[in-house]
Amino acid sequence: MVNQDSQASQVQHKVIIKAEQLAFRYPSNDFPSIDNVTVTLKKGKCTGIIGPNGAGKSTLISLLCGLLTPEKGQLTYYVDDESSQAKSTLLTKATNSQAFIEQHIALIPQEYAFYPELTVKQNLQYFIAISERKRDKQASILAASLAQCQLTHVANKKAASLSGGYKRRLNIAIALSKSPDIIFLDEPTVGIDPVSRQEIIDLLKTLKAQGKSLVYTSHMLNEVEQLCDDIILLEQGKALAVSDLTSSNMMITVSFLAHPNTEMLRKQLQVLLPDIDTAQTQLNIKIADISQLNAIFTCLAQNMLVIKQLHFSQNSIDQLYFSVYHSKQATQDGAC
Numbered sequence: 251m252v253n254q255d256s257q258a259s260q261v262q263h264k265v266i267i268k269a270e271q272l273a274f275r276y277p278s279n280d281f282p283s284i285d286n287v288t289v290t291l292k293k294g295k296c297t298g299i300i301g302p303n304g305a306g307k308s309t310l311i312s313l314l315c316g317l318l319t320p321e322k323g324q325l326t327y328y329v330d331d332e333s334s335q336a337k338s339t340l341l342t343k344a345t346n347s348q349a350f351i352e353q354h355i356a357l358i359p360q361e362y363a364f365y366p367e368l369t370v371k372q373n374l375q376y377f378i379a380i381s382e383r384k385r386d387k388q389a390s391i392l393a394a395s396l397a398q399c400q401l402t403h404v405a406n407k408k409a410a411s412l413s414g415g416y417k418r419r420l421n422i423a424i425a426l427s428k429s430p431d432i433i434f435l436d437e438p439t440v441g442i443d444p445v446s447r448q449e450i451i452d453l454l455k456t457l458k459a460q461g462k463s464l465v466y467t468s469h470m471l472n473e474v475e476q477l478c479d480d481i482i483l484l485e486q487g488k489a490l491a492v493s494d495l496t497s498s499n500m501m502i503t504v505s506f507l508a509h510p511n512t513e514m515l516r517k518q519l520q521v522l523l524p525d526i527d528t529a530q531t532q533l534n535i536k537i538a539d540i541s542q543l544n545a546i547f548t549c550l551a552q553n554m555l556v557i558k559q560l561h562f563s564q565n566s567i568d569q570l571y572f573s574v575y576h577s578k579q580a581t582q583d584g585a586c
C-alpha cells in the first residue's frame with residue numbers, strides 16, 4: 251500500500267528544488283548519464299528515484315546535491331523566508347545555491363562514509379565538530395544523534411566492528427547530525443537484513459513526519475512504496491515517468507442497485523471528478539486525493555444510491571515499474 255500520510259497529502263507542498271532539463275555526461279563516456287531530466291522536489295515529501303543498475307540514479311542525486319555540475323539545464327533552490335509575501339505559494343529563490351546546499355542538504359551515500367578505525371562516538375564527534383562550531387552545543391547534538399539512530403549502546407564500539415545494519419545507521423546519523431532539511435539517501439538499506447531495513451525505513455518515516463524532505467533511491471520497490479509520495483523512473487539517464495503515487499493510482503469501485511437516473515448521477519459526479527466511468531450498476535472513480543471521498547459519498551447519498559459493494563484499489567509500484575518497462579520494451583521491439 252502506497253504511503254498516505256494524511257498530513258502530507260493535504261498540505262499544499264512548496265517546491266524546494268526545481269531541476270529543469272538537466273543533462274550530464276562523465277568526461278570518459280560518449281553517452282549522457284543524465285539526459286534532459288526535469289524534477290520538482292517538494293517540502294515535506296519523499297521522492298523516490300528508481301531504475302535498473304546504471305540508470306543514472308546516483309548521478310542525478312549528485313547533480314541535485316551540487317556534487318556534480320550539470321552540462322545543461324537549470325537547478326533552482328528555494329528557501330523558507332518568513333518575510334516573503336510569496337510564502338504561502340512558493341518559497342523564495344536561494345540567492346547562493348552553494349550556501350543553501352551546505353546549510354540545508356545532507357547526502358547519505360551508498361558507500362560507508364565514516365572512519366572504520368574510530369568508534370561510533372568518535373566518528374560523530376568528528377563530523378559534528380565540522381558542522382557545528384559552537385563547542386557547548388556539540389555534546390547535546392552527539393547525544394541526540396546517537397539516540398535518534400539508536401546507536402547509544404554501541405557508541406564506544408569501533409565502526410569497523412559494527413554489523414551492516416549499524417554501519418548503515420552510523421552513515422545516516424552522521425548526515426543527520428547537521429540537522430538538514432533535505433536528505434538524499436542513496437540505497438541506504440542495501441545489504442542489510444529485513445529487520446534492520448524496516449528500522450531504517452521507520453526512522454525515515456519519523457523524519458518525514460517532522461517535515462524533512464527526502465529523496466530516496468532503492469531497488470527495494472516495497473520500501474519506495476512505503477515511504478515515497480512521488481517517484482521518478484530512470485532508464486539510461488532518461489526519466490521515463492514521473493508519478494505522484496498518492497494522486498494517480500487510487501481507484502474506488504462502487505457497485506449499486508439499479509438507479510433510475512444514472513446519467514444525471516454521472517454528470518453530477520463529473521463536476522466533482524472528471525475521471526469517472528459509469529456503468530449501469532457500477533461507478534469506477536479514480537481519485538486524486540483521499541479527501542475527495544467526502545464529496546463523492548455526499549453526492550451518492552443525495553441521489554439515494556443504494557450501495558451494494560465498495561472496492562478500493564491502488565496500483566502497486568511494482569505494477570507501475572513493470573508496466574512502464576514493458577511498454578518501453580514493446581515500443582523498442584516495434585521500432586526494430
Ligand SMILES: Nc1ncnc2c1ncn2[C@@H]1O[C@H](COP(=O)(O)OP(=O)(O)OP(=O)(O)O)[C@@H](O)[C@H]1O
Pocket residue numbers: 276278279283301302303304305306307308309310
Ligand atoms: N565516475 C564515473 N565515470 C564514468 N562513468 C560513470 C561514473 N559514474 C557513473 N558512471 C556511468 O553513468 C551511468 C549512470 O551511473 P549511476 O551510478 O548514476 O547509475 P545508478 O542508477 O545509480 O546505478 P546503480 O543502481 O548500479 O547504483 C552508468 O552508465 C555508469 O557506468
